[in-house]
Amino acid sequence: MKTELALYRALIAINIPEAKAHAFAEAMESDMRTLLAxxxxxxxxxxxxxxxxxxxxxxxxxxxxxxxxxxxxxxxxxxxxxxxxxxxxxxxxxxxx
Structure with missing residues (x-):
């Protein structure tokens, strides 16, 4: 969850729209849980x-x-x-x- 929030904040900081930043951060967090060892x-x-x-x-x-x-x-x-x-x-x- 910390990674998702940090990624979301970083995307918002570079002016990515909030909805896209949220969707991207959730997708990344999900992939990190299931695909990475x-x-x-x-x-x-x-x-x-x-x-x-x-x-x-x-x-x-x-x-x-x-x-x-x-x-x-x-x-x-x-x-x-x-x-x-x-x-x-x-x-x-x-x-x-």
Missing amino acids: TKFDVMKAHDGLMSENLKLQSEIDRTRLEIAHLAETLTVRIATMMVVTVIAIVGAMSLLN
């Missing part, structure tokens, strides 16, 4: 983004651990298949001799 709005958005960032970082860490576990599992499976293949080849060679 306050410091509180920005801080609230910042806090929300920081919270979301922490959640994402946690999810990334969990995914990295899961990938490392899958890599270990895959390595064990490949090593097992190689051992079985070598045993099969050695067994087949001993049967052929």
